[in-house]
Amino acid sequence: MKVVEINDVCKTYHDTEVEVKAVDGVTLSFEKGDFAVIVGPSGSGKTTLLNLIGGLDHPTAGEIIVAGHRLSELKPSQLIDFRMEHVGFVFQSYNLIPVLTAAENVEFIMNLQRWPKEKRKARTDEMLQSVGLSDRHKSRPSQLSGGQQQRVAVARALAPRPEFILADEPTANLDTKSAETLLDIMEKLNREEQMTFIFSTHDVRVMKRARRVITLEDGKVVSDIRTNHNS
Amino acid sequence: MITSIAWKNVWRNKTRSLTVIAAVTVGVFAGVFSMAAINSSIVQRIDAAVNEELSHIQVNNKEFRSSGDLLDYISGPGAVISRLEQTEGVTDVTGRVIVRGMASTSAGSSAVEITGINIEKELGMFTLSRRLIPGTGSYFGADTRLNSVFIGEKLARELNIIRYILTPESFQKLTAESVPASVTEKLKEIEGVRFTTEKKLTKALTGILQAKEMKSYGLTIKEAAWSYREGSKIILNFLDVSGNQTGAAFRISGIYRTNNDLYEALSVFVPEAELRELTGLNEGQYHRIIAKLADNDLTGSVTPVIRESLPGLEVLSWKEIQTDLAMITDYINQIYGVFMAIILAGLAFGIVNTMLMSVLERTRELGMLSAIGMNRRRIFVMIMLESIFLSIVGGLAGMTVSAVVIGITGKTGINLVKYAEGMEAFGYSANLYPTIGADFFIILTVMIVITGILSAIYPARKALQLNPVEALRGE
Ligand SMILES: Nc1ncnc2c1ncn2[C@@H]1O[C@H](COP(=O)(O)OP(=O)(O)OP(=O)(O)O)[C@@H](O)[C@H]1O
Ligand SMILES: [Mg+2]
Numbered sequence: 001m002k003v004v005e006i007n008d009v010c011k012t013y014h015d016t017e018v019e020v021k022a023v024d025g026v027t028l029s030f031e032k033g034d035f036a037v038i039v040g041p042s043g044s045g046k047t048t049l050l051n052l053i054g055g056l057d058h059p060t061a062g063e064i065i066v067a068g069h070r071l072s073e074l075k076p077s078q079l080i081d082f083r084m085e086h087v088g089f090v091f092q093s094y095n096l097i098p099v100l101t102a103a104e105n106v107e108f109i110m111n112l113q114r115w116p117k118e119k120r121k122a123r124t125d126e127m128l129q130s131v132g133l134s135d136r137h138k139s140r141p142s143q144l145s146g147g148q149q150q151r152v153a154v155a156r157a158l159a160p161r162p163e164f165i166l167a168d169e170p171t172a173n174l175d176t177k178s179a180e181t182l183l184d185i186m187e188k189l190n191r192e193e194q195m196t197f198i199f200s201t202h203d204v205r206v207m208k209r210a211r212r213v214i215t216l217e218d219g220k221v222v223s224d225i226r227t228n229h230n231s
Numbered sequence: 232m233i234t235s236i237a238w239k240n241v242w243r244n245k246t247r248s249l250t251v252i253a254a255v256t257v258g259v260f261a262g263v264f265s266m267a268a269i270n271s272s273i274v275q276r277i278d279a280a281v282n283e284e285l286s287h288i289q290v291n292n293k294e295f296r297s298s299g300d301l302l303d304y305i306s307g308p309g310a311v312i313s314r315l316e317q318t319e320g321v322t323d324v325t326g327r328v329i330v331r332g333m334a335s336t337s338a339g340s341s342a343v344e345i346t347g348i349n350i351e352k353e354l355g356m357f358t359l360s361r362r363l364i365p366g367t368g369s370y371f372g373a374d375t376r377l378n379s380v381f382i383g384e385k386l387a388r389e390l391n392i393i394r395y396i397l398t399p400e401s402f403q404k405l406t407a408e409s410v411p412a413s414v415t416e417k418l419k420e421i422e423g424v425r426f427t428t429e430k431k432l433t434k435a436l437t438g439i440l441q442a443k444e445m446k447s448y449g450l451t452i453k454e455a456a457w458s459y460r461e462g463s464k465i466i467l468n469f470l471d472v473s474g475n476q477t478g479a480a481f482r483i484s485g486i487y488r489t490n491n492d493l494y495e496a497l498s499v500f501v502p503e504a505e506l507r508e509l510t511g512l513n514e515g516q517y518h519r520i521i522a523k524l525a526d527n528d529l530t531g532s533v534t535p536v537i538r539e540s541l542p543g544l545e546v547l548s549w550k551e552i553q554t555d556l557a558m559i560t561d562y563i564n565q566i567y568g569v570f571m572a573i574i575l576a577g578l579a580f581g582i583v584n585t586m587l588m589s590v591l592e593r594t595r596e597l598g599m600l601s602a603i604g605m606n607r608r609r610i611f612v613m614i615m616l617e618s619i620f621l622s623i624v625g626g627l628a629g630m631t632v633s634a635v636v637i638g639i640t641g642k643t644g645i646n647l648v649k650y651a652e653g654m655e656a657f658g659y660s661a662n663l664y665p666t667i668g669a670d671f672f673i674i675l676t677v678m679i680v681i682t683g684i685l686s687a688i689y690p691a692r693k694a695l696q697l698n699p700v701e702a703l704r705g706e
Contacts, residue, residue, distance in 0.1 A: 047704070056602055056700050077606065084604020091602075091703060094595045099239035111232050112604055156603075 003164050003196050004030040004053055009062030011048050011219075022048040023059070024219035030164065030198060035190045038200040039207055040216035046200035047168050049216070053198065054087045054166045055079045067163045084112055088157030090167035090199075095153035096141040103128065103137040106156045113160055127155035130192075131185050147178025151185060158189055164196035171203050183209050233609055237616035241624075244589065251585045252625040255578050259629025260636070262574040263675065266567055267637045267665035268645065273556075273563055274666055275490075277527065280553050282358045284494055286521040287530050288537060289552070290315070291545040295518050299331045301472060304516045311541060315522045318537055320529040325352040326517030328506050332469030332478070334382070334499060338391035338427070343499050345467055347506030356523050359487060359500075367459055368485035371502065378505045380465065380481035383495025384488045388428065392463050392483065395426040395456040404455040410448050414440065418452065432456060459486065467499070472511040479509060567671070575678055578622060579686040586618050586690035597694055598702020607695050614691035615684065622683030630672060637665045 011023040023045045030036060038046050051057040052064060055071050064071045067086050074082055083089075096105045103124050110120045128134050131151040141149055150170055157165050167186075171179035183206060189195050199206070207213055215223045241248050281287055290311060295303040305311060308326060315324045328347035333340050350371050354360055360370035364384060371379055387393045397418055405415050417439050426432040432453060437445060468478035481501060489495055507514065524533055530548045538546040550557040590597070600610060645663040 051700055054602070056703075080601065080604055080606045083602065084606070087604075089599075089603050091599065094599055094703070097236065097596070097600070099236060099243060108232075109603060112609070 001032045002029050003032050003034070003067060004028075004198070005063075005065040006053065007063045007065075009049075009052060009059045009064060011045075011052060011057065012060045021219050023052065025062075026216075026219070026221055028214065028221065028224070030196060032196055033190065033194050034164075034196045034198065034212060035187065035210055036198050036212040036214060037206055037210035038198070038214045038216060039202070040222075042202075044216040045219040046216055048219075050166050050168050050198070050200055054089060055082050084109060086163040088160075088162040088165040090150065090153045090157050090165060090170045092169045092172045093146075096149055096156075098141050101138050101140055102133060102144065102152045105141070105152055106159050108156060109160045115160070123159050124155075127159045128152075130189060131155045132181070145178070147174050147182060150174060150178070150182055154182065154185060154189070158193065158195060161193070161195075164198060167197065167199035169201055169203075170199060171201065171206055176205070179203065179205055233613050234616055237613045238620055240589075240613070240617050241620045247585060247588070248621060251581050251621055252628060254581050255622065255625025256629040256632060258574050258577045259626055259675070259679070260632045262570045263630065263633035263667065263671075264636060264665065266570055266671070267633070267641075267667040268663050269563060269566065270667055271641075271663040271665045273560060275664065276556060277549075277560075279489060279491065280549055280556060281523075281527060283362065283489055284491070284498075285549040285552055286356065287524040287527065288321075288522045288534055288546065288548050290520045290522070290537070290541060291547070292518060293543065293545050295329075296545065301330060301470060301510060301512070301518075304512070304518050305520060305544065308515055308517045308520060311520055311544065314540055315520065315537065318522075318533065318540070320524050320526075320533045321522045321537075322525050323352070323356045323523040325349055325356060325521060326503075326515075327519045327521065328503055328510075328512060328516070329518040330469045330506060330510060332467055334386065334390060335466050335468070336390045336392060336464075339389060341386060341389045341496065343386065343467070344497050345469060345506065346498065346500050347503035348500055349503050356521075359489075362487040362489050363485045364488050368462075368483065371484050378479050378481040378501065379484035380467065381485050381487060381500040382465070382483060383498060384486055385492050385495035386497075386499065387459070387483075387486050389496060390465060391427050392465070393457065393459050393486075395429065395432040395453065396424065396458050397422050397452075397456050398458070401455040405448075405451065408451050408455070410451060414444050414448055426456070429453060467501075469510070471509065477509050479505075571675065571678060575682045578625070578679065579682050582618050582622055582683060582686040583689055585621065586614065586687060587693060589617070590614060590690050590694045594697055594702045597697050598699040601697070601699040602703060610694055611691045614694050615687040618687030618690065619680065619683040622679055622686070626676060626679035626683075630675065633667075634672070637667060640665050 006026055006028045009023055009026050010021065013020040013022055026049060038049060040046055048057070052059050053066065055066070055074070058072070066082075069082060069086070071079070071082070096102075097108065100108065106124045106127050107120050110123060115123070125134070128137060131154055133148060133151055133155070136144065136148065136152075141152070144152065150173075154165075154167075154170075157167075165186075171182060174182065186197055187209065190197055201207065210227070212224070212226045214221060214225075290305065292303045292305050294300065305326075312324050312326065315321055326349070330345045330347070332343060332345055334343045335341070354370070359381075363370055370381060384393065399422075402415055402418070402422070405418075420439055421435055424435070426435065433449070436449060436452060440448075463483050464480045465483060466478055466480050468476065471477045487495070506512070507516075522537070524530060530550060534546065534548040534551075597610065601607075641664050645665065
């Protein structure tokens with residue numbers, strides 16, 4: 001089943017005198033359960049592409065269909081609701097709400113979606129357990145390490161069971177051990193919850209773990225390789 | 232959830248939030264307290280006007296106030312009194328016989344308004360008896376050998392009943408008040424000298440004391456020299472019902488001191504029966520019937536009711552008699568408005584500024600919130616709530632401080648002796664007992680919340696203008 005379909009999408013920035021084609025005629029699709037990584041040199045358009053898929057930005061041309069929604073047809077306010085309902089985000093940093101505890105952060109989106117309290121609590125416990133932080137419910141983000149913060153962010157993104165998770169360089173600020181732990185957790189959740197992951201990276205450790213590697217250069221897809229290794 | 236996040240956000244930057252809260256507290260306190268102080272003198276003045284001078288409502292013969300004629304009394308007073316007593320809100324009613332005349336002693340004379348009163352009744356209705364200057368006798372004490380009269384200090388001065396002499400007792404008093412010997416030594420020079428007015432004493436004192444000594448001890452010395460011979464008499468002259476001059480010597484039963492010089496100079500009180508005998512007015516004939524109400528706030532509603540039920544008579548509330556006081560009350564209300572506006576404007580600037588800082592500082596976080604699906608309405612509400620919490624905490628702190636300080640100073644009073652003479656000439660006390668109505672507090676709270684909401688709008692809109700992509704990208 002196709003979760004994301006990208007048809008001949010372009011994104012051009014005009015704000016300097018030169019025109020920058022950040023994404024240039026990309027056609028791709030992602031299946032449910034994909035564990036895909038987008039790689040490429042700096043400035044090749046990885047972040048831009050992820051933002052387009054997540055409905056954070058509009059393409060200049062082409063069409064993106066996510067879970068049956070044509071993103072170009074959604075109004076800005078509908079786009080926010082779309083993101084809340086269908087997309088889980090993990091950013092490189094500044095993921096968490098600093099005044100809330102780890103558990104409250106994980107609950108946050110379920111709260112926005114008005115889940116009943118018991119279900120919310122149960123799911124939060126389950127998610128913190130899966131990311132190995134069941135003893136850190138009450139910790140504030142500032143009391144957690146960078147790796148732990150990213151794990152809370154993954155737990156939060158996954159908790160409301162979105163269509164897929166977008167992660168822009170989730171390991172960029174992590175040491176090797178933390179990065180490995182985070183990847184283990186994402187792989188496990190990919191397996192156990194059939195969750196689709198799409199992320200960008202510079203990190204070879206991440207590339208090795210992916211089952212599909214898409215390479216961008218100057219906004220174009222130059223290769224799309226499925227490796228069938230299972231970890 | 233958003234409410235709790237907003238509340239926690241307020242306390243993220245404690246120093247900054249506390250600074251704004253402190254500023255709001257000081258602003259609200261300064262405003263409320265100065266209003267309470269101004270209000271104090273008005274409330275005291277109204278209290279004096281109602282409880283010492285006018286009562287709430289008075290009923291006169293239509294001609295009496297302009298003619299002052301003895302024969303312009305109220306016809307059918309019994310019916311008027313019972314009508315008043317039956318009116319809802321009225322607690323006490325009494326009649327007064329009022330005669331205009333002259334008061335004189337060998338040293339001078341002065342025009343006065345002589346009021347014949349039912350002493351027992353008035354004792355319960357008015358507080359003038361409490362204004363008796365200690366040592367000057369009583370409010371119509373037991374000794375009724377002679378006609379007795381209760382007069383004001385100002386009149387007593389004008390008739391030279393009060394004078395200033397430094398007697399051996401005065402020196403004892405000064406020593407007791409710890410006036411230094413260096414000063415009392417100098418005062419020996421004027422021991423036993425009789426000064427007929429305060430001015431003359433002041434002149435003599437400035438002659439022998441240094442300016443500094445005068446400033447520190449002048450008032451104490453004057454108090455000590457103040458003297459009055461108990462049982463002094465004054466002559467009251469007026470016309471009787473047939474238009475003939477009549478009059479008698481009245482023993483001063485006591486001297487009262489209010490904050491209203493004009494009233495003190497003009498109003499003298501005698502027992503009703505004595506005045507009837509001298510003027511030939513019959514029992515039950517009154518020029519004025521006065522009524523006290525259960526509450527001053529009823530004045531506006533009860534007056535018209537009484538007016539309607541007593542056609543042919545002049546019915547006046549204290550507000551209509553003391554129009555200046557009513558006007559000042561209005562004026563003060565306007566000053567309240569200006570004060571309030573200034574406090575609230577300060578509050579608004581503080582909050583807009585703080586919240587803008589806080590929004591701009593959180594660009595990335597707000598971008599992240601929008602990215603993960605917190606919609607515009609929720610972000611707007613969150614920022615609004617943060618501003619409102621700031622203003623409410625500050626406002627409440629300010630009002631608490633105000634309430635406490637007003638509560639304390641309202642009991643102990645603030646003395647403005649420096650300005651005493653100027654204020655008392657107009658009937659205002661020099662002692663302030665700050666007081667303010669609960670309604671004012673409620674209005675101010677509501678206004679603070681409204682200001683908090685209004686000043687939140689701009690920062691909250693600013694937060695909505697942030698683009699999540701740029702917010703997240705900007706490193
Ligand atoms: N808001 C913008 N205005 C103008 N140009 C932009 C903007 N955002 C991105 N670009 C340009 O678009 C191109 C692609 O940027 P993008 O951030 O998607 O690259 P990336 O592959 O994520 O790079 P990196 O690996 O460094 O994160 C770059 O040339 C960048 O300068
Ligand atoms: Mg990038």
